[in-house]
Amino acid sequence: xxxxxxxxxxxxxxxxxxxxxxxxxxxxxxxxxxxxxxxxxxxxxxxxxxxxxxxxxxxxxxxxxxxxxxxxxxxxxxxxxxxxxxxxxxxxxxxxxxxxxxxxxxxxxxxxxxxxxxxxxxxxxxxxxxxxxxxxxxxxxxxxxxxxxxxxxxxxxxxxxxxxxxxxxxxxxxxxxxxxxxxxxxxxxxxxxxxxxxxxxxxxxxxxxxxxxxxxxxxxxxxxxxxxxxxxxxxxxxxxxxxxxxxxxxxxxxxxxxxxxxxxxxxxxxxxxxxxxxxxxxxxxxxxxxxxxxxxxxxxxxxxxxxxxxxxxxxxxxxxxxxxxxxxxxxxxxxxxxxxxxxxxxxxxxxxxxxxxxxxxxxxxxxxxxxxxxxxxxxxxxxxxxxxxxxxxxxxxxxxxxxxxxxxxxxxxxxxxxxxxxxxxxxxxxxxxxxxxxxxxxxxxxxxxxxxxxxxxxxxxxxxxxx
Amino acid sequence: xxxxxxxxxxxxxxxxxxxxxxxxxxxxxxxxxxxxxxxxxxxxxxxxxxxxxxxxxxxxxxxxxxxxxxxxxxxxxxxxxxxxxxxxxxxxxxxxxxxxxxxxxxxxxxxxxxxxxxxxxxxxxxxxxxxxxxxxxxxxxxxxxxxxxxxxxxxxxxxxxxxxxxxxxxxxxxxxxxxxxxxxxxxxxxxxxxxxxxxxxxxxxxxxxxxx
Ligand code: SF4
Numbered sequence: 001x002x003x004x005x006x007x008x009x010x011x012x013x014x015x016x017x018x019x020x021x022x023x024x025x026x027x028x029x030x031x032x033x034x035x036x037x038x039x040x041x042x043x044x045x046x047x048x049x050x051x052x053x054x055x056x057x058x059x060x061x062x063x064x065x066x067x068x069x070x071x072x073x074x075x076x077x078x079x080x081x082x083x084x085x086x087x088x089x090x091x092x093x094x095x096x097x098x099x100x101x102x103x104x105x106x107x108x109x110x111x112x113x114x115x116x117x118x119x120x121x122x123x124x125x126x127x128x129x130x131x132x133x134x135x136x137x138x139x140x141x142x143x144x145x146x147x148x149x150x151x152x153x154x155x156x157x158x159x160x161x162x163x164x165x166x167x168x169x170x171x172x173x174x175x176x177x178x179x180x181x182x183x184x185x186x187x188x189x190x191x192x193x194x195x196x197x198x199x200x201x202x203x204x205x206x207x208x209x210x211x212x213x214x215x216x217x218x219x220x221x222x223x224x225x226x227x228x229x230x231x232x233x234x235x236x237x238x239x240x241x242x243x244x245x246x247x248x249x250x251x252x253x254x255x256x257x258x259x260x261x262x263x264x265x266x267x268x269x270x271x272x273x274x275x276x277x278x279x280x281x282x283x284x285x286x287x288x289x290x291x292x293x294x295x296x297x298x299x300x301x302x303x304x305x306x307x308x309x310x311x312x313x314x315x316x317x318x319x320x321x322x323x324x325x326x327x328x329x330x331x332x333x334x335x336x337x338x339x340x341x342x343x344x345x346x347x348x349x350x351x352x353x354x355x356x357x358x359x360x361x362x363x364x365x366x367x368x369x370x371x372x373x374x375x376x377x378x379x380x381x382x383x384x385x386x387x388x389x390x391x392x393x394x395x396x397x398x399x400x401x402x403x404x405x406x407x408x409x410x411x412x413x414x415x416x417x418x419x420x421x422x423x424x425x426x427x428x429x430x431x432x433x434x435x436x437x438x439x440x441x442x443x444x445x446x447x448x449x450x451x452x453x454x455x456x457x458x459x460x461x462x463x464x465x466x467x
Numbered sequence: 468x469x470x471x472x473x474x475x476x477x478x479x480x481x482x483x484x485x486x487x488x489x490x491x492x493x494x495x496x497x498x499x500x501x502x503x504x505x506x507x508x509x510x511x512x513x514x515x516x517x518x519x520x521x522x523x524x525x526x527x528x529x530x531x532x533x534x535x536x537x538x539x540x541x542x543x544x545x546x547x548x549x550x551x552x553x554x555x556x557x558x559x560x561x562x563x564x565x566x567x568x569x570x571x572x573x574x575x576x577x578x579x580x581x582x583x584x585x586x587x588x589x590x591x592x593x594x595x596x597x598x599x600x601x602x603x604x605x606x607x608x609x610x611x612x613x614x615x616x617x618x619x620x621x622x623x624x625x626x627x628x629x630x631x632x633x634x635x636x637x638x639x640x641x642x643x644x645x646x647x648x649x650x651x652x653x654x655x656x657x658x659x660x661x662x663x664x665x666x667x668x669x670x671x672x673x674x675x676x677x678x679x
Contacts, residue, residue: 148589
């Protein structure tokens with residue numbers, strides 16, 4: 001057989017049936033479920049008197065709507081509460097495993113899947129959530145789907161899909177001090193644009209990627225969708241196997257050995273051809289900060305807010321002007337002079353234990369600046385929270401003036417009470433800086449956990465590579 | 468699903484690139500557990516001057532007169548003309564639900580985000596990719612002519628301009644078939660039950676840990 005990419009291998013091993021025009025039925029190994037994009041799918045099943053094909057492939061948790069404080073009091077907003085209760089009721093009715101709001105295993109779906117060992121190499125993973133690309137870090141084919149497709153996968157265990165093109169994003173060399181997977185992700189989006197990966201599945205490769213931890217690889221794959229690619233992935237290696245071993249849903253005993261033997265084949269063959277290749281030099285990547293209302297509107301901490309006059313074309317110039325007006329920024333302002341009002345550390349991009357550790361290391365023994373009204377740390381799951389507390393990270397944050405919250409999506413998208421007020425400016429470790437994303441009129445700057453913590457201490461963006 | 472065959476519809480131009488699904492339907496409306504009723508809140512943050520929340524009486528809110536959808540000449544529009552990377556961001560199917568509920572049946576843009584594009588077809592909405600220069604020309608024509616309409620024929624895969632110019636467009640054969648006939652995928656897929664079962668057996672034998 002000719003040389004295959006990792007994507008070819010994952011795709012080919014899941015084709016149930018394929019039409020002449022390339023439309024295929026792809027078998028799905030794992031479906032993650034949350035409260036926002038599932039109620040209409042469960043309702044559709046019920047209306048058609050259908051049952052899920054394989055409930056054991058499903059794992060559910062509420063994350064978008066859950067409060068991050070005072071959880072024992074339940075959810076105050078009746079509409080949010082109904083949505084979470086609807087998930088509970090649907091999971092109970094269909095026998096789907098659910099980590100409920102007060103279960104220590106609850107968290108953001110994209111954090112708990114890997115944490116539980118429910119995301120494994122070689123799997124196809126879907127969820128009604130665009131950041132499902134996160135799971136590709138495990139050499140899985142993982143992507144977000146719409147609610148109609150959620151229902152379709154529930155009913156048939158398959159997805160109707162066409163194969164994407166394959167793109168290799170190759171990052172060679174060593175990252176500098178203070179530069180993280182988040183900075184690679186933002187640099188990639190900045191380089192290829194938010195639509196640069198549209199129609200592609202992206203594999204991240206090269207020595208800088210192989211050197212990343214699983215947390216870092218997840219951060220990177222998480223943001224593949226921000227470059228327009230539904231799926232991002234990284235080849236499986238010892239780092240992958242070490243992370244998975246012993247987790248609750250991971251294979252055990254004889255199955256473990258068989259699985260690892262198979263997983264070792266999950267990489268692109270040396271001579272495999274990609275439809276597009278993008279190369280970055282890790283050593284030249286600097287800590288990134290977004291300045292606009294799209295993740296591609298990004299520059300480094302040494303940069304300045306761009307001048308729309310220098311935009312490449314008229315449509316872009318209009319976008320930049322609108323973005324600067326929305327963000328309340330003046331062209332040519334140095335990024336390091338931008339003052340912030342709030343800080344958000346968390347989300348499926350940067351809500352894992354390594355992120356908590358990195359932010360805590362910067363905050364240790366310091367105090368947040370007086371102009372920072374609120375700095376919050378929201379762990380990605382109850383288990384991340386427990387681990388962080390075991391390591392005393394919560395105390396470091398609290399002493400520095402941060403709030404230490406319960407796990408969930410929180411101010412990544414502000415569906416619960418955590419949000420920006422109009423005009424407030426936030427350093428956020430999440431993945432989207434769209435207008436209104438963190439609250440109507442709120443202004444988001446995407447950064448790494450280190451950069452967010454450092455901004456909280458200084459009151460404005462600072463270069464963590466110099467700390 | 469609602470069928471789509473032919474449309475002769477008024478066009479509204481939304482002149483922004485990278486319109487994301489949160490702009491199409493802001494997150495607070497995603498708390499609904501229903502599929503319908505999102506139309507009045509489509510583009511909520513641009514469309515109204517006040518902040519919208521679920522359960523509000525939208526007829527009592529103040530519309531933003533500057534937002535293109537609120538201009539009298541575009542009332543009743545069924546074709547949305549947009550710029551590149553339309554529908555990026557969150558995978559929420561609430562976005563096509565809101566557009567369809569508002570009354571749109573066709574969206575024309577130089578490019579779409581993948582998940583959104585896919586979601587449209589599941590909801591009786593036809594997204595059409597046209598070359599950027601054609602889209603540009605349409606923007607100019609719509610703005611210059613009151614009551615500008617386009618005829619969209621899915622069977623023929625054509626858009627006919629008022630001056631008789633015809634643009635061909637591409638559409639995937641499977642999606643076209645489903646949209647023309649109002650077919651939902653689940654029923655079609657379940658015709659392959661035996662294939663799925665056979666695949667599952669083979670898959671289980673090869674990777675038993677997935678079923679442990
Ligand atoms: S943390 Fe943010 S991006 Fe991630 S799943 Fe939650 S809302 Fe979506």
